[in-house]
Amino acid sequence: MSRQIRHVLSSAAAALVAALAPLAAHAEWGNLNMPVGVTELSKQIYSLHMTIFWWCVAIGVFVFGWMIWSLVAFRKSKGAVADTSITHSTKAEIVWTLIPVVILVIMAIPAARTLIAIEDTRNTELSIKVTGYQWKWHYDYLGEDVKFFSALERTSDETRQLQSGLDPNAVPEYLRDVDKPLVVPEDTKVRLLLTAQDVIHAWWVPQFGMKKDAIPGVVNELWFKVDAGKTGIYRGQCAELCGRDHGFMPIVVKVVTKEEYKAWVAAQQTDGANEAAPAVNAAPTVASIATAAPQG
Amino acid sequence: MANTTTAHTHDDHDHKPHGLKRWLFATNHKDIGTMYLVFACVLFFLGGAMALVIRAELFQPGLQFVDPGFFNSMTTMHALLMIFGAVMPAWTGLANWMVPMQIGAPDMALPRLNNFSFWLLPFAFTLLLLTLFVPGGAPAGGWTLYPPLSLQAGDSFPLTIFAIHLMGISSILGAINVVVTIMNMRAPGMGLLNMPLFCWTWLITAYLLIAVMPVLAGAVTMLLTDHFFGTSFFTASGGGDPVMFQHIFWFFGHPEVYILILPAFGVVSEIIPTFSRKPLFGYESMVYASASIAFLSFIVWAHHMFTVGMPLAGQLFFMLSTMLIAVPTGVKVFNWCATMWKGSISFETPMLFSLAFLFLFTIGGLSGLMLAIVPADFQYHDSYFVVAHFHYVLVPGAVFAIMAGVYYWLPKWSGRMYNEKIGKLHFWLSTIGVNVLFFPQHFLGLAGMPRRIPDYSTQFADWNMVSSVGAFIFGFSQLLFVYVVWNAVRSGEKAPQRPWESARGLDWELPTPAPYHSWETPPSRDVVAHGTVQH
Numbered sequence: 137m138s139r140q141i142r143h144v145l146s147s148a149a150a151a152l153v154a155a156l157a158p159l160a161a162h163a164e165w166g167n168l169n170m171p172v173g174v175t176e177l178s179k180q181i182y183s184l185h186m187t188i189f190w191w192c193v194a195i196g197v198f199v200f201g202w203m204i205w206s207l208v209a210f211r212k213s214k215g216a217v218a219d220t221s222i223t224h225s226t227k228a229e230i231v232w233t234l235i236p237v238v239i240l241v242i243m244a245i246p247a248a249r250t251l252i253a254i255e256d257t258r259n260t261e262l263s264i265k266v267t268g269y270q271w272k273w274h275y276d277y278l279g280e281d282v283k284f285f286s287a288l289e290r291t292s293d294e295t296r297q298l299q300s301g302l303d304p305n306a307v308p309e310y311l312r313d314v315d316k317p318l319v320v321p322e323d324t325k326v327r328l329l330l331t332a333q334d335v336i337h338a339w340w341v342p343q344f345g346m347k348k349d350a351i352p353g354v355v356n357e358l359w360f361k362v363d364a365g366k367t368g369i370y371r372g373q374c375a376e377l378c379g380r381d382h383g384f385m386p387i388v389v390k391v392v393t394k395e396e397y398k399a400w401v402a403a404q405q406t407d408g409a410n411e412a413a414p415a416v417n418a419a420p421t422v423a424s425i426a427t428a429a430p431q432g
Numbered sequence: 433m434a435n436t437t438t439a440h441t442h443d444d445h446d447h448k449p450h451g452l453k454r455w456l457f458a459t460n461h462k463d464i465g466t467m468y469l470v471f472a473c474v475l476f477f478l479g480g481a482m483a484l485v486i487r488a489e490l491f492q493p494g495l496q497f498v499d500p501g502f503f504n505s506m507t508t509m510h511a512l513l514m515i516f517g518a519v520m521p522a523w524t525g526l527a528n529w530m531v532p533m534q535i536g537a538p539d540m541a542l543p544r545l546n547n548f549s550f551w552l553l554p555f556a557f558t559l560l561l562l563t564l565f566v567p568g569g570a571p572a573g574g575w576t577l578y579p580p581l582s583l584q585a586g587d588s589f590p591l592t593i594f595a596i597h598l599m600g601i602s603s604i605l606g607a608i609n610v611v612v613t614i615m616n617m618r619a620p621g622m623g624l625l626n627m628p629l630f631c632w633t634w635l636i637t638a639y640l641l642i643a644v645m646p647v648l649a650g651a652v653t654m655l656l657t658d659h660f661f662g663t664s665f666f667t668a669s670g671g672g673d674p675v676m677f678q679h680i681f682w683f684f685g686h687p688e689v690y691i692l693i694l695p696a697f698g699v700v701s702e703i704i705p706t707f708s709r710k711p712l713f714g715y716e717s718m719v720y721a722s723a724s725i726a727f728l729s730f731i732v733w734a735h736h737m738f739t740v741g742m743p744l745a746g747q748l749f750f751m752l753s754t755m756l757i758a759v760p761t762g763v764k765v766f767n768w769c770a771t772m773w774k775g776s777i778s779f780e781t782p783m784l785f786s787l788a789f790l791f792l793f794t795i796g797g798l799s800g801l802m803l804a805i806v807p808a809d810f811q812y813h814d815s816y817f818v819v820a821h822f823h824y825v826l827v828p829g830a831v832f833a834i835m836a837g838v839y840y841w842l843p844k845w846s847g848r849m850y851n852e853k854i855g856k857l858h859f860w861l862s863t864i865g866v867n868v869l870f871f872p873q874h875f876l877g878l879a880g881m882p883r884r885i886p887d888y889s890t891q892f893a894d895w896n897m898v899s900s901v902g903a904f905i906f907g908f909s910q911l912l913f914v915y916v917v918w919n920a921v922r923s924g925e926k927a928p929q930r931p932w933e934s935a936r937g938l939d940w941e942l943p944t945p946a947p948y949h950s951w952e953t954p955p956s957r958d959v960v961a962h963g964t965v966q967h
């Protein structure tokens with residue numbers, strides 16, 4: 137599809153969104169699409185998503201156009217008489233078998249290329265072991281002696297109790313904040329080694345373009361490299377049903393500059409904030425007790 | 433009875449048992465078909481009620497009504513009830529009614545087996561529903577039953593597995609019956625390639641069922657022994673592998689989704705020609721497309737588990753095979769379009785539902801194509817985008833096709849017409865409701881909302897509210913369906929022998945209402961020739 141058409145369509149979509157936006161006080165209606173994200177891979181994934189989306193739109197326009205045309209033009213009520221001699225056409229059938237095949241091949245090539253990039257975990261600069269627990273995450277910076285649990289932050293946790301009477305809209309980042317975020321440097325190839333302690337979880341930060349399952353007995357890899365200059369807070373949550381509080385194990389990643397990261401690691405190692413015991417059956421941190429308590 | 437020469441002179445005064453016995457000991461394909469359909473309808477409303485619990489809780493952020501554990505039970509039970517209790521029995525019910533009528537047979541080949549396979553179901557679902565009241569509550573690990581989570585279930589665990597075994601046996605027996613009937617009881621002159629597409633797609637579905645239900649049975653049996661007998665098929669600490677369960681499950685699961693949709697292709701392939709007043713375009717390619725979809729459905733299973741961490745080659749293989757399945761699906765859609773082209777189209781309720789199927793199933797197919805792109809699936813997977821995808825193929829797909837079929841054949845079954853006005857009202861409310869319900873879920877998924885969560889951050893509030901409104905519109909308008917059918921059967925106008933003037937197929941050659949023992953003497957070759965779909 138030509139760039140121009142794309143442009144027209146996307147500005148039309150934007151106009152539609154803009155028209156709808158004032159409907160809501162907090163204007164989340166505009167949240168319609170996948171985020172472009174802040175990593176090399178997320179942008180590739182986004183562009184694959186948009187390409188296949190526009191192919192689908194094109195196919196849709198064709199197929200729906202054909203259907204609507206038929207429904208309008210060949211109505212019995214308008215005196216249409218059926219041409220019962222049309223029963224098959226080998227030529228047409230070959231055409232509409234082959235054209236989709238061609239489209240699929242066109243799509244498969246860039247998809248395969250991105251996939252190969254995703255699987256390329258060589259040259260990572262920082263490895264973090266991520267362990268899913270019911271219902272919190274544990275992060276272990278390999279070789280750095282920094283490890284800690286990361287669980288739903290307290291205000292959200294109180295608010296989300298059944299009939300708590302508290303207003304989620306009054307909680308900043310309701311269900312999206314943790315007591316202690318993962319901290320990583322920008323412009324660095326970070327590799328996560330994912331596993332789980334009890335059941336399967338999945339680690340997902342949409343802005344990084346990827347999710348991957350954390351499975352007991354398995355170590356999965358996922359890498360991301362946040363673009364230079366894209367420091368900030370990125371949020372996600374567990375994406376594999378993991379029991380009662382599956383909806384309540386958010387992920388927060390704080391992306392900082394390389395210097396800030398060094399300082400942060402040093403501070404972690406001296407202030408003893410991170411727990412000493414290894415991950416397995418670790419004594420829960422103060423924060424995770426706070427979150428675990430109301431679960432009974 | 434035996435000396436009636438053609439079914440046309442045959443009347444409805446048969447020696448059928450009366451009262452409860454007629455149903456308990458039923459061996460008649462129509463009685464059993466009716467029981468299947470009524471059962472499916474009841475389960476559809478039970479499953480629907482659970483869906484409304486889910487949507488009520490998701491109406492706004494915060495937990496208002498249910499505990500998260502119960503919420504998970506609702507999503508799990510909703511799916512199990514809808515798939516195994518509503519859609520599959522509805523298809524078996526339709527097969528029971530229509531296959532003998534369409535191939536010129538008096539009944540199904542194995543009537544007692546037929547009785548048994550139906551009566552397993554109430555027991556299976558009683559067991560399953562009982563789990564709502566046992567310690568630990570109903571299963572809450574998702575309909576996919578992934579271990580280790582599913583192994584954490586309380587007392588519901590063995591009940592659920594036993595229930596699944598019963599459902600599986602019931603499906604396999606039903607499928608065997610369809611295969612044996614179609615292979616042995618076609619009227620003289622009714623070749624395989626003369627059969628209406630509903631028979632064809634059901635025949636293929638039956639083979640899929642026979643192939644994969646035992647796989648599901650194996651998978652859940654391994655869960656059972658892991659839980660109670662100390663095996664560790666899926667327990668990592670014992671040397672097992674939780675991912676293996678997913679492979680086995682989806683080896684069943686993907687063909688299963690085609691079990692749910694193939695008969696829908698059949699129904700729509702009969703209704704669209706009737707109301708376009710033109711023969712189906714590309715009959716043979718429809719048959720071959722269905723068969724290739726069935727074949728391909730065995731080699732795409734891992735597209736449900738791209739995020740478990742497969743080797744690159746595996747991911748590429750499953751991406752390509754999944755994309756490939758879109759090709760025969762496309763052929764079907766194009767053939768339906770070509771059937772309407774230069775037709776003479778009218779818009780009675782069965783046609784309206786089939787048209788909605790055509791549009792909305794296509795949307796589900798297109799989002800399926802998007803899901804096949806593995807890197808993008810890393811974003812879509814386990815998000816509401818997937819929920820939107822499979823509901824588009826299952827609700828306006830399979831469920832609408834079932835309803836289209838009921839509206840279409842009801843006059844032939846009952847001898848009475850339904851109320852077209854209320855039928856249309858039901859159609860419009862359902863179609864609007866289903867889109868308001870599921871379309872926004874695409875946005876939610878893309879914006880990052882995971883599936884199977886009881887509460888969400890405020891950024892997702894708006895579209896969730898819209899979706900819940902759609903759910904209630906859709907859910908309550910289904911009561912109209914019951915009303916229309918009830919009303920038609922009770923006091924509808926008398927239906928003519930051929931209520932839709934260009935309907936083709938042996939089913940329409942029978943008198944209205946169809947006699948109790950459909951084709952007691954096989955139709956003559958003339959009738960068969962006149963009744964075949966290509967005519």
Ligand code: HEM
Pocket residue numbers: 576689690692693735736737754755757758761796797798800801803804809812813814818821822825826829830
């Ligand atoms: C064009 C054809 C189709 C393609 C390419 C396709 C592709 C996919 C893919 C890749 C997934 C996995 C997404 C994920 O979990 O990340 C999926 C999920 C699903 N699809 Fe389709 N699909 C197609 C048609 C259908 C049909 C016809 C049905 C059933 C009537 C169906 C039912 C489902 C269901 C139930 C799931 C989700 C199961 C679960 O996770 O609980 N799909 N589809």
Ligand SMILES: [Cu+2]
Pocket residue numbers: 336337338374375376377378379381382383385
């Ligand atoms: Cu989870």
Ligand SMILES: [Cu+2]
Pocket residue numbers: 685686689732733735736
């Ligand atoms: Cu599948």
